[in-house]
Amino acid sequence: MTKTYSVDINADLGEGIGNEEMLMPFLSSCNIACGGHAGDKSIIQEVLKLAKQHNVKVGAHPSFPDRENFGRKIMDIEPKDLKVSLLQQIHELKKLADELGLELNHIKPHGALYNLITIDKETANIVVETIKDLDFEVKLYAPFNSVIAKLAIANNIEVVYEAFADRNYNEDLTLVSRKLNNAIKHKKEEVLSHVLGMVKDQKVITVNHQERMIKASTFCVHGDTENALEIVRYLNSELPKNGVEVE
Numbered sequence: 001m002t003k004t005y006s007v008d009i010n011a012d013l014g015e016g017i018g019n020e021e022m023l024m025p026f027l028s029s030c031n032i033a034c035g036g037h038a039g040d041k042s043i044i045q046e047v048l049k050l051a052k053q054h055n056v057k058v059g060a061h062p063s064f065p066d067r068e069n070f071g072r073k074i075m076d077i078e079p080k081d082l083k084v085s086l087l088q089q090i091h092e093l094k095k096l097a098d099e100l101g102l103e104l105n106h107i108k109p110h111g112a113l114y115n116l117i118t119i120d121k122e123t124a125n126i127v128v129e130t131i132k133d134l135d136f137e138v139k140l141y142a143p144f145n146s147v148i149a150k151l152a153i154a155n156n157i158e159v160v161y162e163a164f165a166d167r168n169y170n171e172d173l174t175l176v177s178r179k180l181n182n183a184i185k186h187k188k189e190e191v192l193s194h195v196l197g198m199v200k201d202q203k204v205i206t207v208n209h210q211e212r213m214i215k216a217s218t219f220c221v222h223g224d225t226e227n228a229l230e231i232v233r234y235l236n237s238e239l240p241k242n243g244v245e246v247e
Contacts, residue, residue, distance in 0.1 A: 005199050006245040008160070008218040009235060010141070012061055012110065014039040014047045015070075017223050024050045026232035028247055029218065031061035031108040031141070034089040037071025044096050051102065058102050059141065062089035063110035071111035072178070079126050086130045094136070106160065107131060108141035118146035118174065128155050144215040145173065163198050163216035165191050165235065166225045168207040173214060176207050186227055188234040192242075195219055195235065199244055 010029040013020045015038040024030070032047050033039030051058050063071030065085040077085075094104050109117060109127060117124040124147045131140060132155060141162040142149040149159050166185050168176040176183045185191050198204050204214045221231050236246055 004243050004245060006217075006247050007195070007199055007239065008057075009165075009232060009246055010059070010108070010162070010218050010220050011223045011228065011232065012108075012220065013223050014043045014061070015223060016043075019223060019229060020047050020050055022229050023223060023232055024054045024056055026229075026236045027054070027056050029057035029059060029105060031059045031106075031110075031220075032093055033061050033063075033110065034093040036063035036065045036085060036089045037067055037069075037110055041092075041096065044093060045100075048097055048100050048102060052100055057105040058093075058097055059106035059108050060090045060093045060104060060138075061108055061110050062086045062113075064113050065089075069112075071113065074112045074116055079122070082123075083126050083130050083133075086127065087133065090130070090134065104136065104138055106139040106141050108162065115175065117148040118143050121147050121151065124148040124151050128152055128157065131155075131157055141218055143173065160218050161216045162218045162220060163195075163204070163214060165195050165219045165221045166228070166231060167222075169204050169212070169214075171206050171208060171210050171212065173204070173212060182207060184222075184225060186225070188227070188231050191221075191231050192235060192238050195239070196242055196244065 008028045011027055012031045014033040064075040066075050117127050128151050139158045139160050140152050141160050144161045152159050198214050198216055203211050221228050
């Protein structure tokens with residue numbers, strides 16, 4: 001009997017791109033910007049309504065409070081101030097989700113914060129303490145073998161391992177910097193092969209053609225990747241043909 005697999009496909013939404021209505025039918029979860037790097041109340045409400053309409057799981061996408069740099073630069077900020085900001089961002093989304101009868105499924109930090117907590121224990125600890133201070137249970141989307149994933153698991157926070165469908169990896173499983181022209185995968189066939197390797201073989205081929213072990217059950221396609229719609233549509237169509245259900 002052929003083994004079947006199941007994966008979640010997520011995207012970062014509410015960031016001002018305006019393609020949520022097109023992407024949502026092809027997602028099983030989404031991460032909604034909640035004011036730190038992008039997004040405001042009306043955009044959040046709009047994305048939440050679309051998620052409800054398409055039965056897509058909803059997560060908060062908090063970041064360094066730095067709209068000027070879209071949350072993509074490490075910010076020099078006091079730990080207590082970062083925690084206050086993260087709590088505000090998450091609570092804002094939770095309040096608006098509650099109004100629509102939606103549960104908050106997960107938290108996935110954004111941009112420079114996400115990249116930093118994969119390697120930096122002090123910042124990872126701020127995120128873990130933020131989640132522990134919430135009065136509701138929530139999962140954390142985080143990379144396999146990262147500092148944040150290990151710390152969260154040690155603190156009894158449920159971690160869902162995430163990988164990136166549309167990004168190239170370095171040998172240490174960090175993402176290739178967006179400053180480089182080979183950071184993003186655009187060809188849909190290449191993205192499919194990339195995801196299938198991670199799902200079925202638990203391996204990723206790095207940018208330097210090395211093989212590394214990886215685990216993931218949720219795969220992100222960035223909403224601001226120029227052909228994001230083509231990619232998510234193709235994954236939805238082709239993954240099931242390869243024994244991988246999207247759910």
